[in-house]
Amino acid sequence: MMSSAAIRSVMVVDDEIELATLFKTFLNKEGYNAISFVDPVLALEYFKETSEKHSLIITDLRMPSLNGLELAKKIRELNTNIKIFLMTAFETRDLEDNVDFKMARIDRLIQKPVRFSELREMIIGAWKI
8 A cells, every 4th residue: 555645756757858857847736746867777776765655657668778668667576556657759559569568567658749738637547547
């Protein structure tokens, strides 16, 4: 069982600093405790230390050193209950058949650019599942 603080805690991982900052700012304004990372390896190291403190990860798919699916799989090994949203600006049609995608058990695939009004609804919806 997650604490109520964990339910409001979101980790954003995007190698574009402007997007990572924008998402974090939006989420904080929405009342979430948001933290953002531009380096997926650092995000994973942080998550290993704080895996019970977060309930949602929003990660970009294409990043250097560790892509979003690889990150999601590693996070899933540490915490099976966390919600994971995967964002991409690229074609998603074949992604859902990908073995890594299935292993990561992605909760939501988000096509970039994403409207914040839609993201707000996705996040609210994720906790109703």
